[in-house]
Amino acid sequence: MKNNILLFFIGILTSLITTSSLYVFIKSLMASPPEITAAIIGALGALAIGFWTQRGTKTLEINSRHFIEKRGAYIIFINLLFELFNTQRNGGPLSQEEMTEALMKFKRELMIWGDQKIIKTLESYERLCFENSGDIKKQILTIDKILREIRKDLGHRDNQLKDGDLVLMFIKAEDKDKLFN
Structure with missing residues (x-):
């Protein structure tokens, strides 16, 4: 029972950290110049396509x-x-x-x-x-x-x-x- 409660709180803490990190990343991305924003979005898109292609190949x-x-x-x-x-x-x-x-x-x-x-x-x-x-x-x-x-x-x-x-x-x-x- 104690392990389940501990896991629950760890899950909530992880969710909060992930959400706040994502919020900070998006806020920083919006504040940066458009060229940098476009480059980052392009890199993330290429990374996502790479992972998707690798999964399909596997x-x-x-x-x-x-x-x-x-x-x-x-x-x-x-x-x-x-x-x-x-x-x-x-x-x-x-x-x-x-x-x-x-x-x-x-x-x-x-x-x-x-x-x-x-x-x-x-x-x-x-x-x-x-x-x-x-x-x-x-x-x-x-x-x-x-x-x-x-x-x-x-x-x-x-x-x-x-x-x-x-x-x-x-x-x-x-x-x-x-x-x-």
Whole structure:
């Protein structure tokens, strides 16, 4: 309790010192000749732009490094989807163990690199599957939503794609007609 009171008074004191220093600076700036005022304002503007540019560059650098890791995580999921749909097309079995292993690998990567919307959408998909709802169309559209969120996280704008367009890339033409007509 004493620490909180002390911190409160230190905060007030710091605010007062900062405010009065700023007041003195502005008052001195207004009293100085226009050439000096313009030079100081120009220097402060250049300094502010420098800090802003540095921050933007640093953010871009971090996002570039994260992009590589995110991409790798999302490729695991895309490969799993292609494998699932391909085995359904060709009738070849994908063992439950292989599917679980790939999904767990994706979740491990997703936990570190994934966007929160992707995590929440995957969670809703799993809940939908766990409830064992026979609504295949709803499940497929939820997978499509996961794919959209992945693409959005990687910087794509999908404003011209309709719901289901991404997941339809995995499905045979005759199955598309059955599902979406």
